[in-house]
Amino acid sequence: MAFAPITIVAGPITATSIQQNSDKMRNYVDGGVASADMATDNWAESKHIMRGHYNPIVNMHTFTTGLDGGYRSTSDEMSFVGDGPTGRGAPDNPVDMNFSNTGISFFLRSAADVMFQFTAYPITPSINLLGTSPLTKATVYIDGVKLYETEVATRHIIDAGSHQQSDFWIAHNFNVWSGFFISKNLGEGDHSITIRGETEGRYSFLMNFSVSLEAFYR
Amino acid sequence: MSTITTTNFEAGEITDRAATNTNFTAVATATASINEENVRSEGIDKRQLAAHAYSTGRMEPLVHIDTANNLNSGVIEDTVYSGQNGTQKFELDGDPGGLNHPPLVLSLTGLAGGHLAIATGDLIRIHYTIYLKSHNDSTFASCGNDISANGGNPADGIGLVIFPTWKLTGGGAHQMLPNEVNLINNFGPGAGVTVNNTTSKADSISFISMEGAADSATTGGDCVRMVHGSWNYVADQAYTVYELKLYGRGPMVYQGDRQLYVPTWGAGRYHPDYMRIPWAGSTFNFTMSNGQISIMVMRGDS
Numbered sequence: 001m002a003f004a005p006i007t008i009v010a011g012p013i014t015a016t017s018i019q020q021n022s023d024k025m026r027n028y029v030d031g032g033v034a035s036a037d038m039a040t041d042n043w044a045e046s047k048h049i050m051r052g053h054y055n056p057i058v059n060m061h062t063f064t065t066g067l068d069g070g071y072r073s074t075s076d077e078m079s080f081v082g083d084g085p086t087g088r089g090a091p092d093n094p095v096d097m098n099f100s101n102t103g104i105s106f107f108l109r110s111a112a113d114v115m116f117q118f119t120a121y122p123i124t125p126s127i128n129l130l131g132t133s134p135l136t137k138a139t140v141y142i143d144g145v146k147l148y149e150t151e152v153a154t155r156h157i158i159d160a161g162s163h164q165q166s167d168f169w170i171a172h173n174f175n176v177w178s179g180f181f182i183s184k185n186l187g188e189g190d191h192s193i194t195i196r197g198e199t200e201g202r203y204s205f206l207m208n209f210s211v212s213l214e215a216f217y218r
Numbered sequence: 219m220s221t222i223t224t225t226n227f228e229a230g231e232i233t234d235r236a237a238t239n240t241n242f243t244a245v246a247t248a249t250a251s252i253n254e255e256n257v258r259s260e261g262i263d264k265r266q267l268a269a270h271a272y273s274t275g276r277m278e279p280l281v282h283i284d285t286a287n288n289l290n291s292g293v294i295e296d297t298v299y300s301g302q303n304g305t306q307k308f309e310l311d312g313d314p315g316g317l318n319h320p321p322l323v324l325s326l327t328g329l330a331g332g333h334l335a336i337a338t339g340d341l342i343r344i345h346y347t348i349y350l351k352s353h354n355d356s357t358f359a360s361c362g363n364d365i366s367a368n369g370g371n372p373a374d375g376i377g378l379v380i381f382p383t384w385k386l387t388g389g390g391a392h393q394m395l396p397n398e399v400n401l402i403n404n405f406g407p408g409a410g411v412t413v414n415n416t417t418s419k420a421d422s423i424s425f426i427s428m429e430g431a432a433d434s435a436t437t438g439g440d441c442v443r444m445v446h447g448s449w450n451y452v453a454d455q456a457y458t459v460y461e462l463k464l465y466g467r468g469p470m471v472y473q474g475d476r477q478l479y480v481p482t483w484g485a486g487r488y489h490p491d492y493m494r495i496p497w498a499g500s501t502f503n504f505t506m507s508n509g510q511i512s513i514m515v516m517r518g519d520s
Contacts, residue, residue, distance in 0.1 A: 002250035005242035008235040021242050028249065037250060065279060113283045115514065117345075119446075135442065148294050149287035149508045151349070153442040155430075178446035180345050182285040182512050216280040 002037050003028040060106060067106055070212030077101070079120075079206040086198030087135070096139065096146065096196035099206055103194030104213045112215040114186045116140060116193045120177040120209035124156035124201035136204040138197030140181045146196075152177045156201050177206075185218065220251040282334055285512035286324040288312055295319040296351055299466065300503040304480040305406040307381075307465040310348065310506060322348070322509045324462040332388065334515065336457040341516040344395070344449040346464055348380055348509035350426045353439040355496040358428055362493030371493070375472035378504060380424040380445055382511065385461040392463055395422050395449055399478070401467050406480025413476045420478075422449035428469060464511050469502060 003025055008017045052063035060069030073079070079099040087094040102118065124136050133155040140150040154175040181193075193213060197204070224241045227233055288295070288310070297319050299308050312319030326334040336342060360376045362368035381401050383392040394400055399411050399418040413420045424447035430440040471479045484500035487493055496502060 003246050005239070005246055008238050010235065013233065013235050013238055018238065025242075025245060033249075113280065115283070115345075115512075133440070148292060149289050149510050150347070151294065151508050152444040153349075155440065155442055175443050177444065179347050179444060180446065180510070180512070182283060182345075182510075182514075184283065184285070216283065 003032075058105070060104075066112055066217050067108070067213065067215040069104060069106065070210065071101060071104065072210040073101065073206075073208060079209055080203050081136075081197050081199055082203050083134075083199050083201060087137075087200040090135075090200050094137075094198040096141075096198050099138065099195045099197055099209075102206070102209060102211050103192055104211055105190065105192045106213060106215065107190050108186060108188050108215060108217070110188050110217050111185050112217045114183045114191075114193075114213065114215045115180060116142075116183070116211070116213050117180045118178070118195055118209070118211045120195075120206040122154045122175065122177055122204055122206055124154065124199060124204045134199065134201035136197060136199040136201060138177065138195050140179065140193065141196050142181070142183055142186075142193050143191055147181055150179050150181050152179055154204075186215075220248045222248040279516045279518060281336070281340060281515040281517045282326075282329070283512070283514045284324060284326065285510060286322070287508070287510045288320045288322040289508065290320050294508045296505050296507050298503050298505050301501045302466075302468060302504055303407065303483055303501045304379075304468045304470045306404045307402060307467045310464045310466060310509065322346075322464045322511055324511050324513065326459055326461060326513075327388075331458075333458040333460045334513070336453050336459060336515055337517065338453055338455055339517070340453045342449070342451045342453055342457075343514040343516070344382055344422065344462065344512065345446070345514075346380070346382055346424075346448075346509065346511040347444055347446045348424075348464060348466075349444045349507040350378055350428070350441045351505045351507045352430065352441055353378075353428055353505065354503040355428075355439050356430075357497045358430065358439050358495065360427070360429060360495075362495065363497060365494075368493065374493075375425075376469050376495070377425040377427050377472070378466055378468035379470050379478065380426060380447060380464065380466055382422055382447070382449065383463050383465060384459050385463075386458055388460055392461070396451065396454070398422050401465070401478070407482040408480070410470075410474075410477040410479030413478065421451075422447060425470075425472065459513070462511050462513060464509065466504065466506070468504075 005021045005024065006017060052061050054061045058069065059071060060067060079101055081097045081099060085095050086097050104116070118140070122136060122138070124134055135153060135155050137151060137153045140147045152175070154177070195211070222244050224244050225237065227237070295312065297312050297314065297317055299314055302308060311321040313321065357363040360373040361371035379401065381394070381398070383394060383402065385392050392402070394402055397417050397419050399413050399420055401411065401423070405411065412418060424445040426441070426443055426445045428439065428441060469483070471481055473479050481488060482500070483496060484490070488495040
């Protein structure tokens, strides 16, 4: 409730009365404000929330309500994984390796709902003596945990025939990777999200890739 | 903004109780009408923000966020949807032929009131992914099968269409998202729907190319293709959302004047004498794998 002063009565003003009022006002300001004291309208609008802090080194904007950040590859930049030690020989349990620069490390002040999105243009170069259509896979990892529901893939198409190797159809064969993952109630503390993958080709490159993160505190 | 104006006591001045009371009454009056302008921006934190509609303490700007996937205890399951020709939708329910794989459905009935309440002006963000692993036409190419007569053939825009739906009443049927072209109703063969930018949009719809390798000696219809669809919409009215689902429909052809069309497969230009799509018969079997569906609702001032 609102601050209620002690009414000073007739007669000499005592130091005690003044002190009591001062103490009550101090206590009120120092934590005694109740929700009922607040105006009922136009209290906290988004325009009153602080603008946040932008960290250009990691491209992360920290707000009262959460985080926004990410990474977008430069025009000449590519990311890649090789087939060693990942998918060479198509093992049953290939090792996933990080696609470089696809990770985001971030700190949550409290538990949050986090949405991660990515897009990439994967290419597995044609190399002689690769007799099959080598498969490349990628998956989102959070804090080292593989999230199978995000798995994407592409093949390097080797067409033994000739008739369809024309511009009329070949573009259909290239997959553009895009996906997302929502982590609900991700706990307070440091976290990392990244894309890892494996390839049965010699290399698999990512061009024009980007990753983004939105975190909303609970 | 609430402000306090008082008369200062000067050193050595003799005061009386009236002046003292006036000062503290001014403080009392001011503290009863504090508003946001009394608080500096760096002083606003979670305590000052209005309680969330679901009373979970969630902060603005999020009203609700939820997601679902179709993993089976963390494992990707392949589910085959057979006999498809684009004339009708098929739900990605994981259960054709009684497979009992997990469905791709997001239920919101566990929320207060049994649904997600969306207000006018809310931003609705629906995201989904679904992986078309393969189909059974091992010679498929959108320009026709791999014969010399088809060399240089311009490709048709053939693909599997994916679209989300939602249920807005507890016992009702699923329906298309607002102003999205209707792919729920059966039509074809020999018919299609026309997309426009007003009441028959294709904003939420994804079109998955069915190209694998157009040579049976390699991988044929092994598409290994993930599609990521999204729908961003400012609610023009209140909605109560009970459930989200994902459907497939196809193959369909994008042709003519912005039309999603269902031809008679294996006939006409797709007859074995011409493009030969499919190589045999007139239907397709689609093998679908891992997928997700999610909804995020955002509100500026709750």
